[in-house]
Amino acid sequence: MTLTITRGQDPEATRRILAGLPSWFGIPAANEHYVTAAGEKDSYLARVGGATVGVALVDRHFPETAEIHLIAVAPEHHGSGVGSALVDALESDARADGARLLEVKTVGPSHDDEGYAATRAFYLARGFLPLEEFQRLDWDGPTVIMVKPL
Ligand SMILES: CC(C)(COP(=O)(O)OP(=O)(O)OC[C@H]1O[C@@H](n2cnc3c(N)ncnc32)[C@H](O)[C@@H]1OP(=O)(O)O)[C@@H](O)C(=O)NCCC(=O)NCCS
Structure with a gap:
């Protein structure tokens, strides 16, 4: 099936995708924050056969930099290039x-978490x-900041 990436918002699909990833997105209040953000932020959708199977949200804190606020792909599509296609699209824009x-x-x-090691x-x-890596930056444990020159 063909994968297409579009710029557009889909909070309900975001809610569904996050609900399918409890090992990464298991805190209901945090998920609600992401669903709200999915209707407000710059957003990219990955579609396969008419269904939204992936989403990426982007922040611009400064003109010189961009941040991936959220990226999530439905579990049944992991490892088939959907996340990479989302990153390619948002990077190029x-x-x-x-x-x-x-x-x-x-x-x-x-x-020590297998899921986030894969991430x-x-x-x-x-x-x-x-x-x-910082402790307690945005949750109780460690957060690593990763960067990529564009
Ligand atoms: C992280 C995520 C967005 C990646 O999307 P994806 O569609 O599965 O990734 P892709 O198929 O595009 O994989 C691209 C690369 O990542 C690597 N990769 C992907 N999953 C991996 C895994 N489980 N272990 C090791 N490497 C992995 C692959 O080596 C691949 O590289 P290659 O193309 O050079 O072979 C997706 O797996 C996901 O939604 N994960 C759960 C939520 C999450 O972690 N979100 C980010 C929170 S910060």
Whole structure:
């Protein structure tokens, strides 16, 4: 089936995708924050056969930089290039709009978790570099900031 990436918002699909990823998105209040953000932020949707199977939300804190606020792909589509296609699309738009660095925050390596180790492997494969790990930045444990020159 053909994968297409579009710029557009789909909070309900975001809610469904997050609900299917309880090992990563298991805190209901945090998920509600993401669903609200999915209707407000710059958003990219991955569609397969008419269904939204992936979403990425982007923040621009400064003109020179962009941040992936959220990226999530429905579990049955993991490992088939959907996340990479979302990152390619948002990178190319951010670069065209003057951004020179892309940032993402995720759970840091000092927290022993197989799921987030896979998430970091995905970012590394996409060319991100780990910059620094902080404790209690956006949750009770470690957060690593990863960056990619655009
Ligand atoms: C992280 C996520 C968005 C990646 O999307 P995806 O569609 O599964 O990723 P892709 O198929 O595009 O994989 C791209 C690369 O990541 C690497 N990768 C993906 N999953 C991996 C895994 N489980 N272990 C190791 N490497 C992995 C692959 O090596 C691949 O590189 P390659 O193309 O050079 O072979 C998706 O798996 C997901 O939604 N995970 C759960 C939620 C999450 O972690 N969100 C981010 C929170 S910060």
